[in-house]
Amino acid sequence: MARFHELVSGFHAFRSEYLSRDKAFFQELARGQSPKTLVVACCDSRTDPAIVLGCKPGELFVVRSIAAIVPDEANAGEHDAVVAALEYGVKHLKIHDIVVMGHSNCGGIFGLLHPETIANDRYINRWVSLAGPAVRRIDHENPQAQGELRCRLCEEGAVLLSIENLLSYAWIRSAVEAGSLCLHAAYYDLHRGMLALWNSGTEDYEELALPAAAAS
Numbered sequence: 001m002a003r004f005h006e007l008v009s010g011f012h013a014f015r016s017e018y019l020s021r022d023k024a025f026f027q028e029l030a031r032g033q034s035p036k037t038l039v040v041a042c043c044d045s046r047t048d049p050a051i052v053l054g055c056k057p058g059e060l061f062v063v064r065s066i067a068a069i070v071p072d073e074a075n076a077g078e079h080d081a082v083v084a085a086l087e088y089g090v091k092h093l094k095i096h097d098i099v100v101m102g103h104s105n106c107g108g109i110f111g112l113l114h115p116e117t118i119a120n121d122r123y124i125n126r127w128v129s130l131a132g133p134a135v136r137r138i139d140h141e142n143p144q145a146q147g148e149l150r151c152r153l154c155e156e157g158a159v160l161l162s163i164e165n166l167l168s169y170a171w172i173r174s175a176v177e178a179g180s181l182c183l184h185a186a187y188y189d190l191h192r193g194m195l196a197l198w199n200s201g202t203e204d205y206e207e208l209a210l211p212a213a214a215a216s
């Protein structure tokens, strides 16, 4: 696993393998960015959206927060980094799509479901509690769900809550209504290496079909 000194040599490798091999691309990128997609992903070290989604520098505007939580307007802080990044992406970069990507084995959702594990962690506690309505909804709709199933349903439900919360901002809601911005809920299953997207028609997550050669 990479310690700090390995990151330094990693940058040297990046310079020699990427920057110097594709100078024209990076020179163009140095002039400005125009990503079309904004991703809200968890801070988890295993879920880097650019890697998971196969994107190059300049292609994704990335916002990361514990459990990919987006606060609604009523709960956004006075100095909210998540909402500031969303505002920049929507108003200034004029991105076309926002993807909220949750994942399996999410430590943030685990903390929300086991509050005793974060009882002394004021900021984690306050942050993950923003997803509390998702848990209450899951427990109401699926009272029989326990253990891993409940955890997964809450991970998936927290993503949907973040999508709802995005719509609490007038500048997001109006862009969606005008058809210039689309919102997508995604769930990355680490165990199976699969990505599922929310289908609002069937009201369920549907795994992306793999090309035949990659289906094993």
Ligand SMILES: [Zn+2]
Binding pocket: 042, 043, 044, 066, 067, 068, 103, 105, 106, 107, 108, 109
């Ligand atoms: Zn997570």
